[in-house]
Amino acid sequence: MTFLDWVRGPLLGLSLTIFVLGVAWRIYALWCMPVSHKPQAHEREAFGTSAAASSAAKRMVPKGGFHPSATLATVNPYIFHMGLFVVFFTYAPHIAFLQRLIGISWPALPDAVMYLSAAATIVSLLIAILFRVTDPVLKRISSADDYITWTVTFLPFVTGMAVLNDTSAALLARDHVIYGGPLALHLLSLELLLIWFPFGKLMHAFLAFPTRMQLATFFGRRGVRS
Amino acid sequence: MINMDVFRGFLEAIHHLPEMAQPDHLTDAERLSKAKAVMRSKMDRSLALDLEACVSCGYCSEACHFYQSTHDPKYTPSRKLDLLRRVHARETSAFAPIKRLFTPDITVDDLKEWQELCYDSCTECGRCSMICPMGVNTARGVNVMREALFEAGLAPLELTAVAQEQAGRGTVFGVGQAELMKAIEQMEVQGISVPVDLPQADVMVVTSVIDVLLYQDALMGTAKILNHLGVKWTLRSAGFEGANFGLLSGSEALQKQASKRLVDEALAVNAKTVLIPECGHAYPAMRWEARLDNGAPLPFEVMAVSEYVGQQINQGHLKLLPGDPSRRVTYHDACKLARHGGVMHEPRDALKALGVDFVDTQPTGEHNWCCGGGAGAFLINRAEGLRHKAWQIKREQVEATGAETVAVSCGSCRLNFMAGAEKDQWPVKIESVVAMVAQQLPPTSEHQIRPLA
Numbered sequence: 001m002t003f004l005d006w007v008r009g010p011l012l013g014l015s016l017t018i019f020v021l022g023v024a025w026r027i028y029a030l031w032c033m034p035v036s037h038k039p040q041a042h043e044r045e046a047f048g049t050s051a052a053a054s055s056a057a058k059r060m061v062p063k064g065g066f067h068p069s070a071t072l073a074t075v076n077p078y079i080f081h082m083g084l085f086v087v088f089f090t091y092a093p094h095i096a097f098l099q100r101l102i103g104i105s106w107p108a109l110p111d112a113v114m115y116l117s118a119a120a121t122i123v124s125l126l127i128a129i130l131f132r133v134t135d136p137v138l139k140r141i142s143s144a145d146d147y148i149t150w151t152v153t154f155l156p157f158v159t160g161m162a163v164l165n166d167t168s169a170a171l172l173a174r175d176h177v178i179y180g181g182p183l184a185l186h187l188l189s190l191e192l193l194l195i196w197f198p199f200g201k202l203m204h205a206f207l208a209f210p211t212r213m214q215l216a217t218f219f220g221r222r223g224v225r226s
Numbered sequence: 227m228i229n230m231d232v233f234r235g236f237l238e239a240i241h242h243l244p245e246m247a248q249p250d251h252l253t254d255a256e257r258l259s260k261a262k263a264v265m266r267s268k269m270d271r272s273l274a275l276d277l278e279a280c281v282s283c284g285y286c287s288e289a290c291h292f293y294q295s296t297h298d299p300k301y302t303p304s305r306k307l308d309l310l311r312r313v314h315a316r317e318t319s320a321f322a323p324i325k326r327l328f329t330p331d332i333t334v335d336d337l338k339e340w341q342e343l344c345y346d347s348c349t350e351c352g353r354c355s356m357i358c359p360m361g362v363n364t365a366r367g368v369n370v371m372r373e374a375l376f377e378a379g380l381a382p383l384e385l386t387a388v389a390q391e392q393a394g395r396g397t398v399f400g401v402g403q404a405e406l407m408k409a410i411e412q413m414e415v416q417g418i419s420v421p422v423d424l425p426q427a428d429v430m431v432v433t434s435v436i437d438v439l440l441y442q443d444a445l446m447g448t449a450k451i452l453n454h455l456g457v458k459w460t461l462r463s464a465g466f467e468g469a470n471f472g473l474l475s476g477s478e479a480l481q482k483q484a485s486k487r488l489v490d491e492a493l494a495v496n497a498k499t500v501l502i503p504e505c506g507h508a509y510p511a512m513r514w515e516a517r518l519d520n521g522a523p524l525p526f527e528v529m530a531v532s533e534y535v536g537q538q539i540n541q542g543h544l545k546l547l548p549g550d551p552s553r554r555v556t557y558h559d560a561c562k563l564a565r566h567g568g569v570m571h572e573p574r575d576a577l578k579a580l581g582v583d584f585v586d587t588q589p590t591g592e593h594n595w596c597c598g599g600g601a602g603a604f605l606i607n608r609a610e611g612l613r614h615k616a617w618q619i620k621r622e623q624v625e626a627t628g629a630e631t632v633a634v635s636c637g638s639c640r641l642n643f644m645a646g647a648e649k650d651q652w653p654v655k656i657e658s659v660v661a662m663v664a665q666q667l668p669p670t671s672e673h674q675i676r677p678l679a
Contacts, residue, residue, distance in 0.1 A: 026321070029320035030275060033269065034269075034270045035270060039522055041515070059359065060359075140305065141282050141284055141302050207360070211276060211279040211360050215358075219592075222566070222567060223568030224565060224570075
């Protein structure tokens with residue numbers, strides 16, 4: 001068994017298992033936390049689940065009315081979140097990889113879109129870490145989780161660049177892998193991300209929406225739009 | 227007119243509060259144990275979600291008046307929940323056995339350090355939640371921290387002293403039934419009828435120590451407006467204090483006790499409505515958090531007095547004399563009343579009905595800046611300089627409107643505004659919404675024998 005076989009096989013299975021079970025366990029543990037069932041004061045305005053969901057969705061748009069922050073600090077997270085999405089879900093070899101895992105596929109975007117997105121995301125992640133190590137607030141509130149999360153997010157991009165020697169059409173047309181070592185490293189970096197995911201702040205991908213909804217409900221019952 | 231001698235006397239009394247606090251005799255180990263017990267008991271799904279969802283983006287500092295006025299990163303709101311986050315990670319989170327290996331336990335020194343972060347430099351204004359991309363309710367977490375610190379005997383001495391007084395004697399700053407009756411006698415001398423201790427009433431009015439001692443214009447204004455409306459109302463001498471130092475200090479038991487006193491009186495007179503004075507925290511304490519003994523929601527309506535007055539104007543029950551359209555007035559939203567209470571439109575409607583040139587600050591409403599003195603922060607002596615810095619943001623906001631008067635509907639905010647104004651020789655007038663409305667009541671009733679002083 002080559003290193004690539006090992007990374008593609010048992011290690012991928014292990015990392016996916018840790019990812020799925022870890023995320024499920026973390027959500028289940030939260031679900032099992034105590035909940036107050038005390039009847040609440042009469043609400044000022046009806047504010048149901050759909051209103052909370054709508055408010056949670058709108059929170060993706062930055063609020064006006066606050067002290068002007070550095071434009072870059074506000075725009076940067078949008079760039080790397082969108083870049084991450086485009087690179088992972090719209091690049092043909094990634095779609096082929098996902099198809100092997102989950103059995104479904106979808107049309108890919110041209111390679112150039114992925115190249116541009118990857119470049120923007122890499123620059124954006126570098127800016128993010130620059131902010132984190134230089135901004136007094138971010139320096140003060142950062143923990144190991146922030147640096148590990150940044151590293152495991154950044155590595156798949158760096159290792160991915162090492163396997164970009166052909167067009168996606170050429171890559172997919174081959175019946176064998178010619179860049180086995182770099183590809184194994186690329187997969188390994190993804191597996192690192194999957195393994196770390198349930199333990200750190202990457203979990204915000206699952207927690208952001210319910211947290212926003214509970215805040216929206218807290219304020220919404222009181223007649224306050226958040 | 228506000229009696230400035232009384233105002234200065236009040237400030238002087240605050241300086242002596244720490245001497246009145248009864249010391250506890252807890253060891254450090256007991257303090258830590260008590261604080262952690264509270265943190266554990268309050269660690270529910272909602273709080274855990276808030277703690278786990280934070281991505282350390284630091285945006286909350288953009289919204290915090292204490293950070294923005296000092297640029298000291300220690301005031302970053304998300305950091306104020308770090309001790310809770312550590313206790314949760316080590317004891318109640320999904321991977322607690324693993325996290326415990328890498329997360330240091332909290333210490334008494336941590337708790338002492340966090341006292342300043344949770345009392346002096348956080349008014350639980352909730353503005354940081356408005357900007358948080360994850361929607362974390364930081365103010366709620368800080369409130370849990372206050373409860374933990376109070377149980378550990380680590381609340382600021384000023385708040386501890388007043389909380390001990392309210393829990394023990396039922397008074398706040400020495401104001402009990404006798405002091406209330408004295409204030410009412412003065413109102414009666416001015417021709418303002420105050421129906422005290424009626425056995426039945428539709429509206430029960432709650433007041434506060436600060437209105438009894440200092441802001442009598444707000445209490446008189448409330449009485450004049452209710453009399454003018456012909457409402458059957460009363461003020462109960464056995465339960466009149468809206469200020470709740472249980473909520474401010476972090477004593478849940480006292481919070482319930484102080485609320486119960488008002489609830490019992492309201493039930494005794496079969497009140498349909500309880501009017502909360504111009505006191506920011508008193509409103510959410512009764513409107514959103516108080517319950518009957520059996521945990522059921524209150525069977526009567528709870529309204530802030532400025533909310534009630536605005537509603538009466540909007541419903542056409544209260545007509546006012548025309549005001550001076552050249553007089554520019556702005557309004558300061560008390561955080562507990564607006565962002566945490568939902569009372570935003572009615573006080574503005576009341577001010578607009580005065581016929582003045584009303585201009586809102588920017589930002590305003592649910593995004594308004596805190597004045598820096600809420601949630602008991604005004605009483606903490608060592609925080610005076612920090613408070614004043616934070617108030618500068620509010621001052622700039624008001625000045626940008628060009629208003630000659632800023633109306634407020636919270637005694638604590640009014641105190642903080644007045645303290646800032648006195649220090650800076652700030653010329654803008656600081657007035658009560660209710661008192662302003664009362665000054666423009668048509669002189670049609672026997673209750674206005676003499677004009678409001």
